[in-house]
Amino acid sequence: MDILxxxxxxxxxxxxxxxxxxxxxxxxxxxxxxxxTYRVAYLLMKGLSPNRIVCITFTNKVAKEMRQRVEDILEExxxxxxxFPLISTFHGFCYRFLKTEIDSLGIYNRNFSIIDDDDRNRxxxxxxxxxxxxxxxxxxRSIVSAIDRIKxxxxxxxxxxxxxxxxxxxxxxxxxxxxxxxxxxxxxxxxLLDFDDLLILTVQLMRDNPAVREHWxxxxxHILVDDFQxxxxxxxxxxxxxxxxxxxxTVVGDPDxxxxxxxxxxNDIIKNTLQKxxxxxxxxxxxxxxxxxxxxxxxxNCLIKKxxxxxxxxxxxxxxxxxEKVDYHDYFDNASEAREVSRTIRQxxxxxxxxxxxxxxxxxxxxxxNVLERQLxxxxxxxxxxxxxxxxxxxxxxxxxxxxxxxxxxDDYSFLRILQAPTKGIGEVTLEKAKALLRQQGRSHLLEVFxxxxxxxxxxxxxxxxxxxxxxxxxxFLLALRQYADSDELYRAITTYLEDCGFxxxxxxxxxxxxxxxxxxxxSGNGNEENVQELLHxxxxxxxxxYLGEDGKxxxxxxxxxxxxxALQSDQDTIEDGNQVSLMTGHVSKGLEFPYVFVTGxxxxxxxxxxxxxxxxxxxxxxxxxxAYVCMTRAQKRLFLSSFGGxxxxxxxxxxxxxxxxxxxxxxxxxxxADYQAHQGTRRPSSNPFAPAFLKKAELPVGRxxxxxxxxxxxxxxxxxxxxxxxxxxxxxxxxxxxxxEPFGRKRLVVGFKAFHKLKEE
DNA sequence: GCTGCAGTTATTTTT
DNA sequence: TAACTGCAGC
Numbered sequence: 154m155d156i157l158x159x160x161x162x163x164x165x166x167x168x169x170x171x172x173x174x175x176x177x178x179x180x181x182x183x184x185x186x187x188x189x190t191y192r193v194a195y196l197l198m199k200g201l202s203p204n205r206i207v208c209i210t211f212t213n214k215v216a217k218e219m220r221q222r223v224e225d226i227l228e229e230x231x232x233x234x235x236x237f238p239l240i241s242t243f244h245g246f247c248y249r250f251l252k253t254e255i256d257s258l259g260i261y262n263r264n265f266s267i268i269d270d271d272d273r274n275r276x277x278x279x280x281x282x283x284x285x286x287x288x289x290x291x292x293x294r295s296i297v298s299a300i301d302r303i304k305x306x307x308x309x310x311x312x313x314x315x316x317x318x319x320x321x322x323x324x325x326x327x328x329x330x331x332x333x334x335x336x337x338x339x340x341x342x343x344x345l346l347d348f349d350d351l352l353i354l355t356v357q358l359m360r361d362n363p364a365v366r367e368h369w370x371x372x373x374x375h376i377l378v379d380d381f382q383x384x385x386x387x388x389x390x391x392x393x394x395x396x397x398x399x400x401x402x403t404v405v406g407d408p409d410x411x412x413x414x415x416x417x418x419x420n421d422i423i424k425n426t427l428q429k430x431x432x433x434x435x436x437x438x439x440x441x442x443x444x445x446x447x448x449x450x451x452x453x454n455c456l457i458k459k460x461x462x463x464x465x466x467x468x469x470x471x472x473x474x475x476x477e478k479v480d481y482h483d484y485f486d487n488a489s490e491a492r493e494v495s496r497t498i499r500q501x502x503x504x505x506x507x508x509x510x511x512x513x514x515x516x517x518x519x520x521x522x523n524v525l526e527r528q529l530x531x532x533x534x535x536x537x538x539x540x541x542x543x544x545x546x547x548x549x550x551x552x553x554x555x556x557x558x559x560x561x562x563x564d565d566y567s568f569l570r571i572l573q574a575p576t577k578g579i580g581e582v583t584l585e586k587a588k589a590l591l592r593q594q595g596r597s598h599l600l601e602v603f604x605x606x607x608x609x610x611x612x613x614x615x616x617x618x619x620x621x622x623x624x625x626x627x628x629x630f631l632l633a634l635r636q637y638a639d640s641d642e643l644y645r646a647i648t649t650y651l652e653d654c655g656f657x658x659x660x661x662x663x664x665x666x667x668x669x670x671x672x673x674x675x676x677s678g679n680g681n682e683e684n685v686q687e688l689l690h691x692x693x694x695x696x697x698x699x700y701l702g703e704d705g706k707x708x709x710x711x712x713x714x715x716x717x718x719x720a721l722q723s724d725q726d727t728i729e730d731g732n733q734v735s736l737m738t739g740h741v742s743k744g745l746e747f748p749y750v751f752v753t754g755x756x757x758x759x760x761x762x763x764x765x766x767x768x769x770x771x772x773x774x775x776x777x778x779x780x781a782y783v784c785m786t787r788a789q790k791r792l793f794l795s796s797f798g799g800x801x802x803x804x805x806x807x808x809x810x811x812x813x814x815x816x817x818x819x820x821x822x823x824x825x826x827a828d829y830q831a832h833q834g835t836r837r838p839s840s841n842p843f844a845p846a847f848l849k850k851a852e853l854p855v856g857r858x859x860x861x862x863x864x865x866x867x868x869x870x871x872x873x874x875x876x877x878x879x880x881x882x883x884x885x886x887x888x889x890x891x892x893x894x895e896p897f898g899r900k901r902l903v904v905g906f907k908a909f910h911k912l913k914e915e
Numbered sequence: 916g917c918t919g920c921a922g923t924t925a926t927t928t929t930t
Numbered sequence: 931t932a933a934c935t936g937c938a939g940c
Binding site for chain 2: 242739
């Protein structure tokens with residue numbers, strides 16, 4: 154077996170250990186996922202049955218990559234296996250489990266859907282409105298966050314405790330009980346689960362149903378868990394329940410990278426609990442860092458040492474490369490910070506040192522991406538945001554998915570969406586009537602009420618017509634879903650459905666109206682129809698891929714698999730290749746690495762976030778510090794840190810550099826008013842050689858039309874923030890077709906949109 | 916019942 | 931700044 158030659162001594166020891174219980178403590182960049190991957194391959198080559206191995210990762214992206222790498226390793230060793238281990242997130246694992254077992258609860262059926270945050274908020278809003286509390290922001294918010302906390306602990310409304318109401322809270326235990334139980338009741342009645350339900354119900358079934366437990370406890374010889382430091386109590390409980398007396402467990406993690414305690418993560422599990430529960434536990438420590446230069450590691454080590462609650466360890470660069478010093482600047486305001494980051498990126502790329510894709514810009518919170526985006530666009534730097542406004546969160550996409558979801562599980566929240574896309578002339582009054590009928594008639598879904606009680610609802614002719622179109626195409630689609638022969642036919646059934654129900658017509662109308670008005674949106678990345686086409690394309694690709702079924706055997710995926718895949722997608726999963734700078738929050742950056750990394754907005758009340766600062770809780774600050782540590786250790790060659798000044802509208806006063814800078818051994822530059830003038834004077838966009846004339850005038854707000862639209866002709870060059878440089882091949886009114894390099898190809902753009910502009914010939 | 920406008924208000928992190 | 935709310939007019 155050629156595994157040891159690819160790993161260092163400790164990695165090799167971990168990958169090939171025969172201990173039943175193995176803990177790998179692995180610092181940032183020490184090859185933890187690599188080691189785990191080799192261990193999976195090793196176990197397979199040792200003869201363990203693939204479908205008796207489960208590997209839990211933090212994101213689907215890592216799961217996919219790991220699967221590929223395991224396959225590669227097996228191939229290199231000319232080893233063939235029948236079947237493949239399940240590599241999945243906790244949530245994905247629970248979904249597969251519940252798919253086969255949920256019926257036995259007698260509350261849900263196997264066609265359940267998973268609700269996203271949007272639907273969840275809508276549901277809460279409904280409850281608060283009915284309680285007459287919707288105007289009390291404080292009340293709503295604190296109840297929701299209390300429920301969040303209780304649910305990550307795995308408790309349902311029956312298990313509330315007086316302590317769940319914080320002292321001086323604006324709600325009572327009775328309020329909490331009422332909202333929480335209504336929330337659960339509504340989900341149940343619609344056959345809907347939220348993310349936490351996936352975990353809780355799995356634990357409940359395993360704990361309370363002996364038949365289910367006995368069956369599943371025997372299923373696995375080996376369970377492996379990546380990023381174990383971010384495992385919460387409920388997930389740990391779940392692991393224990395799936396372990397039989399013979400099941401081996403391998404966990405990998407770095408306590409210093411615990412950044413999800415707000416979601417219940419406890420790094421005490423990897424630090425202490427595991428040892429207590431499994432006295433035979435073997436521990437391997439990986440501390441040779443293969444990612445960063447020593448200069449970067451020195452700053453990161455220095456910072457994380459300030460945490461009191463930790464096991465001391467120092468990362469050392471395996472390459473012994475000292476590298477360049479960590480760069481730090483304090484800028485006049487956040488716009489100039491973004492501008493300087495953009496300029497530096499331009500220099501790095503212009504100097505031939507780096508590709509755009511070698512660079513990442515990391516920030517504490519999503520809202521900070523706006524300023525960066527604007528400056529990057531000004532400097533014509535292609536970028537991609539991970540998280541933030543995700544593709545699947547766009548309105549049309551959610552509408553399209555609602556139509557599809559209805560065919561699997563006709564829940565009211567999807568139905569309410571389709572009533573508005575296109576609008577079917579049904580307003581608040583009719584809706585209230587329908588909700589009343591729902592109870593009266595003993596129906597389970599609004600979809601039925603609107604189909605069967607049209608008389609009682611006194612619908613207008615137009616509404617009847619629109620609903621008629623929907624129900625006809627819906628029924629035909631249901632039939633097609635039962636009969637299709639292959640994935641092509643399934644795909645065709647979907648497009649027919651969306652066409653016949655009037656959705657496509659609505660989407661095209663939307664685009665027309667928006668371009669006519671010349672207001673919002675218009676570039677190819679934002680055209681509604683194009684987005685829906687992209688969704689359909691994704692769908693088609695998904696159907697022609699291989700899918701690991703609940704039984705561990707590969708099968709052809711269906712619509713339901715697609716919808717679940719989307720529901721459980723993470724921000725990292727949307728990462729596409731391409732020569733673009735990556736923008737993301739620190740949380741999303743976990744597990745990734747880039748040659749050049751910018752960590753921006755290192756300010757008090759931003760990073761650390763104001764919440765952590767104002768609670769005066771050392772745990773909260775320690776978590777922020779770990780997050781900063783994660784951000785810094787993403788960098789391979791160079792690390793650029795920055796903070797900014799200016800007025801802080803939210804907290805009052807002006808922004809100050811983050812304490813983490815001093816703690817990392819970096820001296821914040823003394824601020825002098827004169828410096829600021831200088832910054833402001835010399836760093837205006839006028840000094841930007843890349844900015845086209847019409848953009849210099851004013852920084853255009855996102856999504857607005859420029860006042861002077863450019864004239865385009867075939868052959869002109871165009872720069873797009875996402876697709877790079879392309880050539881105009883067709884001009885049609887205010888629309889142009891541009892051919893971009895692969896993988897983007899031909900795109901239709903609407904002139905005047907900010908995401909692109911004409912490239913001036915030199 | 917739907918849409919557009921104006922004014923207000925709130926900003927962690929995510930499977 | 932953008933997202934949301936309330937209100938007026940169609």
